[in-house]
Every structure is written in structure tokens, then in C-alpha cells.
Amino acid sequence: MKDMHDMNTSLLEVANLSVTLHTAKTSVQPVDNVSYSVKAGEVLAIVGESGSGKTIMNMAPLGLLPAGVDSEMSGSVRFEGQDLLSAGNGKLRQVRGGEIGVIFQDPLSALNPVRRIGRQIAEISERHLGLTTKQAEKKVAELLALVGLPDPLSRMQQFPHELSGGMRQRVGIAMSLAGEPKLLIADEPTTALDVTVQAQIVELLKDLQKRLRMAIVVITHDFGVVSGMANKVAVMYAGRLSELGSVDDVLLDPVHPYTRGLLKSVPSLDSEIGSEFIGLPGHPPDLSRRIDGCPFAPRCFAALESCREHRPPLLPVPHSAAARVVACPVVLNSHAEAV
Amino acid sequence: MTDPLLNIVDLKTYFRDTRTGQNIKACDGISLDINEGEIVGLVGESGCGKSTLGRTLVGLEDASGGEIRYGGENLLTMHGRKLHTTRRKIQYVFQDPLSSLSGRMTIGQAIEEALIINGERNAAARRARVVELLEAVSLPDQIAERYPREMSGGQRQRACIARSLAADPKVLICDEPVSSLDVSIRAQVMNLFLKLRDEFGLACLLIAHDLAIVRQAASRVYVMYLGRIMEEGESRALYGNPAHPYTQALLSAVPSTNPVEERDRQRILLKGDVPSPINPPSGCRFRGRCPIAQPVCETPPPTIAVDQFHVAACHFPGKLALAG
Amino acid sequence: MKDFISTLRAVGWPINLLIAFFIFITLFGSFITPYDPNAQDLMSALQSFSTRHWLGTDNLGRDTLSRLISGAQTTLVGVTIILAMAGTVGMVLGTISGFFGRWVDEVIMRLVDFGLSVPSLFVALAIVGVFGPSYWNMIIALSIAWVPIYARLTRGVVKAAVNQPHIESLRVLGASRTRIIVHHLIPVALGQVLIYASADAGLLALAIANLSFLGLGVQPPLAEWGQMLVSGMPYLQEAPRLVILPGVALTLMVVGFNLFGESIALAKNPRPLSKRKLALRRQLFMKEKAA
Structure with a gap:
């Protein structure tokens, strides 16, 4: 009964999504049978290293892929009940920038260098909300004030290169909000920024999320961002989900060997000065090859012979919140014994 | 002191x-x-x-x-x-190892070039030194045959460090x-x-x-x-x-x-x-x-x-x- | 070698065949011409297509096919010499300019700007005008006129490369300037220059024909397409093939080399797969997965 209710309030429902990319030389499958959901007002962090497929998983269904790449998708991505994979380009354009806002890693690449900031943002409000030029300009001034740009009216007249990195990202955020989205997809929103600015942007996103009651999917490799703003975390490795659960569960008590190793690899201000750094051995697998068992097995301390043969299913963690799943039967067994 | x-x-x-x-x-x-x-x-x-x-x-x-x-x-x-x-x-290690290596040279060639610059004339001695340097950065010596784009990021950065070490x-x-x-x-x-x-x-x-x-x-x-x-x-x-x-x-x-x-x-x-x-x-x-x-x-x-x-x-x- | 073949594949076979054909007749043309291209035979002047003279004869009874083949040789040999000279001098100037920067760059680039601001053909015309029309004067004139383009191209490539970490790391290792320039900058520049030159060859062929048409380039009796056009003009009414045939040959060469060079340059960019290739890839991927 509870599950039914959850299903109904899910804003974004991704089920068995696989993405295959074909280029002239090879085919790779950066997303392999992934399912997750985002409820209204929830912040989901998708964590993974480069090549884990986290960006493509979010951008491909929205039709945002680099030129020259052919993609093939299966499964379903439902936004408010409507499948985005079967939606036409027109519908996608309407959703993208409107009900789903997107923040890019490099705010400069998302802005047109030769047009004034105010106009660029206003255009989005005009298109998606049907505002007049006057109304849109007023809305832009409000948005720029909302993201904490001092003196928004004169900022609207500026060009992107006249702003600092932090200011640009604020403009990028304002732009993603211009269509009054219900869901914000933020792709590495703080990676290009310094620590002090990064802290400001995380605060801002958290604050906006509360005030506008949006859902956010934040794609990141930085556990600092995850712990700072997410409710829920999905950990990805080699195109597959390895662990999914609430932020407190996953970060404080990681179960999957990959999540554990990754968390230990993050140096903290509490680690011993002069001590050896902890990392994971080896490197991620080649996604253009077929992976039979668990993709993490070659780097895993707990791997058994069977791990290399069968793909581990996502199983619920015993004695834990219902929403918590892990793709590692080996650790789950010992975990169950320990509890 | x-x-x-x-x-x-x-x-x-x-x-x-x-x-x-x-x-x-x-x-x-x-x-x-x-x-x-x-x-x-x-x-x-x-x-x-x-x-x-x-x-x-x-x-x-x-x-x-x-x-x-x-x-x-x-x-x-x-x-x-x-x-x-x-x-x-005084040697330098760059942020991006891929762009600090020439894409047209194998790692072995790149390190050998650094050794030539450092004045090592004997080709056999150079090759022996390449193996030593790769070992010093914990890379297997087959890596010498690879091009930068065929390696992982961590391997590339270690190869860059090996090349810097060629200058003693x-x-x-x-x-x-x-x-x-x-x-x-x-x-x-x-x-x-x-x-x-x-x-x-x-x-x-x-x-x-x-x-x-x-x-x-x-x-x-x-x-x-x-x-x-x-x-x-x-x-x-x-x-x-x-x-x-x-x-x-x-x-x-x-x-x-x-x-x-x-x-x-x-x-x-x-x-x-x-x-x-x-x-x-x-x-x-x-x-x-x-x-x-x-x-x-x-x-x-x-x-x-x-x-x-x-x-x-x-x-x-x-x-x-x-x-x- | 693998790169070379995959680039040719991306260019497309019709263009490759055309270019290969031109190169073949340049190298072996002298062996396949049915007649001496300069042998006059007034008895059989202005003949039309026949089994003896496949493409007929001109007003002096010379075999048109032989002259066309010989003309291709004249043009392509000229083009090759000019590109080699202009490319070499341009690369040296451009490399010096891009590598040393500052005032050296300023001086060389102002000269290059001047050279580029005047149409190349005018420069060539002026030089031929001063030294008189002859084959070698034309070659030298066109080489000088074409130098600025290659200097500018090389300078851009070198300037971009000089500040890249892989060149900087060589400086830190203590590499000499000569080593950096000869081993690292010139090879990069050479690649770009060759790509550009392959497209430029067509334009140069046209320039040679232009000068010869005006009587300032290749001198009779040496066979050359521009020349053949001029000498065919008076017979336009009775024997239009004398004008049309060299015209078509010239067009094929200009368009062929242009497409060739451009396709090579574009082959470096990723393109969406064609429907057929995409289906193939998909099949292959499914097979790999199932295996």
C-alpha cells in the first residue's frame, strides 16, 4: 500500500534504463539497466567516477548528447507519468528548460558569449511560461536576486565574460530556474569552482530547493556535495547501480565494497598527517566489452569466484529502510550475519 | 639547521x-x-x-x-x-597528464627523449634506465610500448613523473x-x-x-x-x-x-x-x-x-x- | 599507415580514384601518350574523334589526348614544385614567428599580412611582369605569392602548440630550441600544411592555367591546359572540343583536389553514422553481447 502511494507521487520514475552509444569505431553501453525514482521535493545525488555513466544517464533521455554520437535507449523514463523516451523532439524541447531545468558543469559553455545575460534568461521564461517581454524582464531581475547576485538590474545588461566563475554559476542556476521547473538536474554544479565558492553554491541550491519545493538530481563525484545537500544517494559503477539509499545510511554505513572504497579514498581533515593515502586498486572496466559478472569484481577485496560469473542483483539490505538496495550478495550475506 | x-x-x-x-x-x-x-x-x-x-x-x-x-x-x-x-x-608535474605527453610518442620514447636531453648517449643504457624509471613509479615495463591515450589517468600521471625523474x-x-x-x-x-x-x-x-x-x-x-x-x-x-x-x-x-x-x-x-x-x-x-x-x-x-x-x-x- | 587508410576511406572512393588517376598520368604519362604531344602533322590538322586520334587533333595536327596527358604532367609537376617551395619557406617563417613571438612575430606577420591582402594572382602577375614570362619565372612567382598563406597557417599551429603542456614539459626538461622545433613543432605543422596543400593544389592548377592563358606562364610548344584553351579559341566554331576538353580536365582537377583536401580535413571530425553503418554497429554489438 505504501509502495503504491510512493509510485503515485514520484516525479521522475526511471525503470530499467539502458543507453547504448554507437560511434564509427565502437559501441559502448554506459548505462546498463538502471532503475530509480525521485519524489517531488527530494534531492537525489548520483555519485560515480568518470565513465560511470552518471551524466549520460541523465542527459540522454533529455536529448542532450554531443554531436556525432548515436544513442539507443531502452526501458522507460517517466516524468509526471509521461515517458520521455517515446516523446517527440517537440515535447522534449518543451520539458527541457521548462519543467525540467538543467545546470551544467561549465556555466560558460551554457551561455551565449555575445548576448546580454538578462535577455538570455528572459527568453526562456517567454518561451516556457508565455510571459511578455516586460513580465519576463521583471522575472529575470527576481531570479538574479534569488540566486544572490548583487545589483541584478545592472547585471542583466552584462555579458557572460564579465562575471567571475561563482557569479557565472549563479547565472547558470538562475537560467535553469527561468522555466519554473519541478525538477532540476545539476551536472557537477560545483566541480569548476573553488572550495569557498563551492560552499556558497551548495548553500544556495539547498535554500532554493526548500523555497521553490523543487526536486533536484545532482550528478557529482564529490561526496562533500552529496553529504551537503542530498536526501538520497545512488552510487554508480561502470554503468550500473551499485548502491541506493538514504544519504545517512549510505554515507555513514556503506555496504557495497565500491562505496566503501570510494568513501575511504576521500582524504579528510581528520586523517593522520604523513600517512599513506587509501585508494582502490586497478581501474574501471572497458565498457565496450561485455561484462559477465560484477563489474567491480577485479578491484574488490570481497570478490568470490561466483562474482565474475553472474551479474549481482540489486537486493534490499536487511534490517534497513525499505528503499535501500545494494548489488552485492556477498557483502549482504555477511552484513546480515553481523547485524 | x-x-x-x-x-x-x-x-x-x-x-x-x-x-x-x-x-x-x-x-x-x-x-x-x-x-x-x-x-x-x-x-x-x-x-x-x-x-x-x-x-x-x-x-x-x-x-x-x-x-x-x-x-x-x-x-x-x-x-x-x-x-x-x-x-x-627542479622538475615540474602538470595537472593534466594527457596533454603534457606527446600523443605521437610511446611512453618509452618520451622517457628516452628526456634521457637524451639529459645527455645519455648510449642507447642500451637508455633503455635499461627507462625500465628502472618505470619501476620507480610502479609501472610494468610493457607500458613503455603504449601511447598515452591507451593508458588510464593514474598510469599517465605516473608516466609523466617517471619522465621528470629522467632529469635526476x-x-x-x-x-x-x-x-x-x-x-x-x-x-x-x-x-x-x-x-x-x-x-x-x-x-x-x-x-x-x-x-x-x-x-x-x-x-x-x-x-x-x-x-x-x-x-x-x-x-x-x-x-x-x-x-x-x-x-x-x-x-x-x-x-x-x-x-x-x-x-x-x-x-x-x-x-x-x-x-x-x-x-x-x-x-x-x-x-x-x-x-x-x-x-x-x-x-x-x-x-x-x-x-x-x-x-x-x-x-x-x-x-x-x-x-x- | 592505418590512419592514412582510414582517412582515405573517409574521403570516399570517387575522389580517391580521380586523384590517383591524376597522379598516375603525371608519373607515367610519357609512356602512355599515343603520340609525341609536340609532333606536328599539318596533314591531319583539326581532325575530330577517330580511332587514330581518340580525342582528335588541334590546328597543328597534334594529338589532343597526348597533349591533355602531357598538360596534366606540366601542371602537376609545377604545382608540386610550387607547393614544396612555398610550403617550406612558409613553414620556416611561420615556425620562427610562432616560436619566438614578440618583435620577430610582429615583423614577419606584418609582411605576411601585406602578402595576404594582395590577391596572390596579382603578386604573381607583377613578378612575371617584371622578370618576363617563362616557365621558371612563373613557378618562382607563384611560390612567392603562396608563401604568406603557409606562413600564417604554420604560425597558428605552432603558436597553439608552444603553450601546450607537452612542449612546456620539454622546456622544463632542458630540451634545446632546435630539438623542440625540429622534433615536435615541425611534425605537427607539417600535418596541417599537407592537409591544406592537398586542397590548395587545385587552386594552384587554376593559377598556372590562368597565367598560361594570359601568355605569362608556360610557353609554347610545351603542352599546358591554359595554353590549349587559348590556342583552341579561334576554332571555337568548327572544333569546340579544343576548348571544352582542356576546360573539363582543368575543372576536374580543381574540384577534385578541393574535395580531396576538404574531406581529409573533415575526416578528423566525428560525424553521425549513416543508417547503414548504424545498423551494422548495432548488429555487431548484439553479437558481442550474446557471445
């Missing part, structure tokens, strides 16, 4: 802004020591001049003033052959050596620096924006802001008891992976942006953004010993209290 291996005194690197003709003061009076076999950290945000400092040390930028003393002799007044041989003792350096200047790498493989490269220090006594200037990484690796740390050093000292003392408001703000911004801690932590959120290095503020460079700035901060800040192990360039060191 022995003399430091690398002794930098009041180093200045200015660039000319071609549009206005004014000087951009990227490094404006930096003094810094690196002892033999020591890992020294240099932290600061982008645009503070920390990369420029590193590039000046290896001659990629021209210094505008000051001294760079290696083994007691000033590199900036040295010429010809002597400069050439001394310079090689005493100091490595590492500019963000792991920031382009994935979190799980950063340890491979960071531990290599520790190993090179322990086995060959190689000193290292670790330039990075990640305060946690620097803290763990470096025995001493310099904090840089807008072309000047704000605070310096032993890692334990500086991180344990930061005295400069800028250092405190930086440290308070470092995120933790613990969501419970993260929820109720206090941050010092700095106002405004870093000012332009063309016309930096008089006196303390940080005063425009400092939460506890006073009128006296318009005069140059004194260098005050915070404790036995570290100093801060501030009128009011340790006076900024974290609320809560």
Missing part, C-alpha cells in the same frame, strides 16, 4: 595586461623554503598566483624580481650551461597533480610522492586547492591569497590552530563526507569576490573580504608567530571566532 635546498626570497612575477598596459601582480613578494626530502604544500584558490609561482620556479614564466636560490646560488642571475644544468634539478631532479614542483584524476586512483599518485621522498630524498612542492590532500602529504604548508603568503607553518600546527581569517574560512569550507556533521556545521561564508591582482588592496590583501577587518588593516600586516611552529601575516591572528 642546514640551509634549505630551494630558498625563494621575495619573488615577484608580474604580467603585462596588453589592454591597459598595467602590471598584473600574480606573485607579489613570495618567500618560501623547501628542504631536501621534504613535501611542502602550497594552497589557495584559483587565481591566487600559486600556479604562477610554480611556473616561475621552473622557468616557464620570467620572474620580475626577488631570488630563487638552489643550493645557495641564485638561479635568476645564472647563465648559460650552469643555469641549464641547475634548472634541470632534487625537487618536483607538482601543480594540482591529482585534481584531474578520479578519487579512487588519486592515492596511487599521492603515495608515489611519499615513496619518492622516502627512497630518493626527493623534495616536493605540492600546489593544490584540496586542503585535505595537502594536509595529509605535506609536513609544512603555505597559504596563498592574491599573490601573497597569508599563513605558513607545520601542517599539524597550521591545520590544528589556523590563525589567519582566510585560512579559517578556507578550512571551514572543506566539506565532510559525514552528512550529520555537514548539516549542523558553521561556515565562514566570505563576501564578494577576489579583487583584481592589477590593483590589489593596500595593506592586508584580504581586508576587503575579511569578517574582522579594522582600519589598521590598511597598513601592511606584521608577520606574527602564532605558536612555535607557525606564523601568520595578520594584524589580528586568531581573533576570528567561529560562531557556535
